[in-house]
Amino acid sequence: VKKIEAYIRHESFEPIRMELLGLGFPSLSISEVKGSGRQKGITERYRGAELTNWLRPKVKLECVVASQDVQTVVDAILKHARTGQIGDGKVFVMPVEEAYRIRTGESGEETLQAHPEVAAQATA
Amino acid sequence: MRRRTGVALLGAVLAYAVLPGVALADTKDAAAAGALPDSVAINSVWVLVAALLVIFMQAGFAFLEIGFSRAKNAGTVVAKILTNFSIAAIAYWAVGFAFAFGAGAIIGHDGFFLRDYGDPQQAFPIMGLSDATIESKWLFQFSFCAVSLAIVWGTTLERIKFAVYILYAIVFAAFIYPIASHWVFGGGWLQSNVGMQDFAGSTAVHLIGATGALAVLLQLGARRGKYGADGKPRAIPGHSMPLFGLGVLILWLGWFGFNPGSTLGAMDGRFTEVALVTMLAAAAGVLGAIAVARWKTGTIDIGMAGNGAIGALVAITAPSGYVEAWAAPIIGLIAGIIVPLGVYAIDRYIDDPVGALTAHGLCGVWGTLACGIFTSPGLAAYNAVGQAGLIYNGSFHQLGSQALGIVTVFAFVFTLSYATFYAIKKTVGLRVTAEEEDAGLDISEHGMYGYPEQFIPAPELIGYSPAPGMVPARETPRGATTKEVPV
Numbered sequence: 001v002k003k004i005e006a007y008i009r010h011e012s013f014e015p016i017r018m019e020l021l022g023l024g025f026p027s028l029s030i031s032e033v034k035g036s037g038r039q040k041g042i043t044e045r046y047r048g049a050e051l052t053n054w055l056r057p058k059v060k061l062e063c064v065v066a067s068q069d070v071q072t073v074v075d076a077i078l079k080h081a082r083t084g085q086i087g088d089g090k091v092f093v094m095p096v097e098e099a100y101r102i103r104t105g106e107s108g109e110e111t112l113q114a115h116p117e118v119a120a121q122a123t124a
Numbered sequence: 125m126r127r128r129t130g131v132a133l134l135g136a137v138l139a140y141a142v143l144p145g146v147a148l149a150d151t152k153d154a155a156a157a158g159a160l161p162d163s164v165a166i167n168s169v170w171v172l173v174a175a176l177l178v179i180f181m182q183a184g185f186a187f188l189e190i191g192f193s194r195a196k197n198a199g200t201v202v203a204k205i206l207t208n209f210s211i212a213a214i215a216y217w218a219v220g221f222a223f224a225f226g227a228g229a230i231i232g233h234d235g236f237f238l239r240d241y242g243d244p245q246q247a248f249p250i251m252g253l254s255d256a257t258i259e260s261k262w263l264f265q266f267s268f269c270a271v272s273l274a275i276v277w278g279t280t281l282e283r284i285k286f287a288v289y290i291l292y293a294i295v296f297a298a299f300i301y302p303i304a305s306h307w308v309f310g311g312g313w314l315q316s317n318v319g320m321q322d323f324a325g326s327t328a329v330h331l332i333g334a335t336g337a338l339a340v341l342l343q344l345g346a347r348r349g350k351y352g353a354d355g356k357p358r359a360i361p362g363h364s365m366p367l368f369g370l371g372v373l374i375l376w377l378g379w380f381g382f383n384p385g386s387t388l389g390a391m392d393g394r395f396t397e398v399a400l401v402t403m404l405a406a407a408a409g410v411l412g413a414i415a416v417a418r419w420k421t422g423t424i425d426i427g428m429a430g431n432g433a434i435g436a437l438v439a440i441t442a443p444s445g446y447v448e449a450w451a452a453p454i455i456g457l458i459a460g461i462i463v464p465l466g467v468y469a470i471d472r473y474i475d476d477p478v479g480a481l482t483a484h485g486l487c488g489v490w491g492t493l494a495c496g497i498f499t500s501p502g503l504a505a506y507n508a509v510g511q512a513g514l515i516y517n518g519s520f521h522q523l524g525s526q527a528l529g530i531v532t533v534f535a536f537v538f539t540l541s542y543a544t545f546y547a548i549k550k551t552v553g554l555r556v557t558a559e560e561e562d563a564g565l566d567i568s569e570h571g572m573y574g575y576p577e578q579f580i581p582a583p584e585l586i587g588y589s590p591a592p593g594m595v596p597a598r599e600t601p602r603g604a605t606t607k608e609v610p611v
Contacts, residue, residue, distance in 0.1 A: 010562075011562065034581045042563075042567065043571070044567065044571060044572045044573060044576070044580070045571040045572055046572050046576075051576075051580070051584075052584075053579075053580045053581075053584055054584065055580075055581045055584055057579075
């Protein structure tokens with residue numbers, strides 16, 4: 001079981017979301033984050049004085065999947081998040097010890113993402 | 125060379141403006157001799173108070189548009205309203221007022237720079253019904269021009285270049301609005317020869333503004349993300365319904381200057397009747413709009429409640445001096461019903477973030493036509509324009525005059541506006557880039573945010589020096605927003 005954590009542009013989220021839904025990965029979380037990297041900051045001018053802002057807004061996408069699905073999900077993210085410009089973001093993959101579904105108490109890979117029949121409905 | 129000619133022209137204009145005129149001396153001399161009639165003072169006070177109420181409507185437009193914009197586009201509205209209001213004042217003083225209210229069937233020709241017009245009763249014949257000072261009348265009519273101009277821009281929020289506001293404002297306040305409004309209520313041919321009734325400007329102010337809005341919108345296009353891949357419209361919610369509501373209520377208040385002030389005097393007491401008619405129509409408009417919104421969507425939409433008030437106020441603007449009080453709630457209710465239906469229909473094809481095409485356009489048309497139905501014989505005779513409406517005399521004559529006026533004004537304003545925006549599009553351009561639109565017009569057009577705390581993380585807003593190793597701030601190109609450059 002792995003967790004994929006991607007820092008992406010806001011506008012790339014919607015296409016990634018649609019592709020992951022189609023592939024049967026509906027379970028994910030996002031948060032609005034601010035961070036810095038190689039992307040340059042912006043300068044605000046307020047009544048003649050300057051204020052430079054280095055932390056730029058990004059979307060953090062988190063998605064936990066079975067190990068054999070990691071490449072599929074990462075590929076979907078890379079495909080839609082890449083514009084070729086600095087500021088496209090980064091993807092991290094990390095191991096996860098265990099996963100539980102709270103409603104039923106079951107654990108293991110079957111708690112991740114949609115059941116196959118649900119995924120089939122989503123793609124149909 | 126061009127620059128020197130421009131400076132010389134500006135100098136000539138200023139010299140002409142500061143040369144001693146005769147206008148301001150008129151009332152002063154009369155007052156000194158103890159011969160200023162009381163009616164001049166009383167009428168001037170009312171016209172000036174009405175003008176101030178209409179001027180306050182600029183705050184209404186500002187808050188309405190700010191509320192309907194996303195937070196990243198809130199500040200630019202403030203700069204736009206102030207800039208446009210100021211351009212309109214100078215242009216209307218220089219030529220606009222003379223074109224709009226000077227004598228003449230097609231275009232007025234007295235009172236450029238509000239001077240050397242001689243006897244005001246002859247220079248501005250249509251306003252001779254009141255002896256209020258010409259300065260109070262100027263301020264009142266200028267505030268109308270500024271309202272009409274403000275209506276143009278609500279449709280263009282969140283994607284238009286700031287320069288477009290400036291360029292079109294000059295053409296609009298100096299030529300388009302003055303000429304078209306001259307025909308309708310400045311003593312021009314539609315009023316004098318056709319007998320078109322428009323008491324305070326359903327057509328002359330609101331339809332003109334909405335027509336300019338349509339002309340720019342057709343060339344500007346929708347905001348990014350407004351229409352999905354399937355072509356269906358998506359909601360782009362504005363960031364503050366409370367500010368929107370404040371804007372609506374300020375506009376509503378301002379309308380008590382707009383309609384009752386169009387009596388241009390207080391001596392006959394008519395202005396209080398017009399105020400009553402205005403209030404009743406607006407109330408019915410809100411109720412009509414929320415009822416239709418509830419019926420069509422299952423909820424009482426906050427924006428529709430506000431737009432219902434605006435739509436009804438626009439509709440009652442033309443008939444406010446021509447109809448009896450009983451007709452006002454009917455006219456307002458129908459406008460309130462038009463508002464949601466118009467907004468839903470228009471939203472499927474063109475992106476009008478504030479619903480101005482419906483509230484000012486469709487309701488302006490309805491209000492103008494309503495004169496042809498509800499105008500009472502007594503008030504038509506009292507105002508000495510046109511005749512009674514359909515329900516009184518069974519004749520479609522007045523309705524036909526109203527329709528002719530609407531079509532003429534729409535065609536004139538649309539043609540000139542479309543050409544102006546086309547020229548702007550081919551030279552400086554109408555739209556900001558996609559990157560600037562994503563970043564928001566506050567930062568792209570003005571280099572600052574309307575709500576800094578919302579966009580700049582708190583640790584950076586404290587304002588210590590940049591992190592070590594970062595590029596000094598001055599190397600950031602002006603206007604750079606999402607343009608990425610490696611450090």
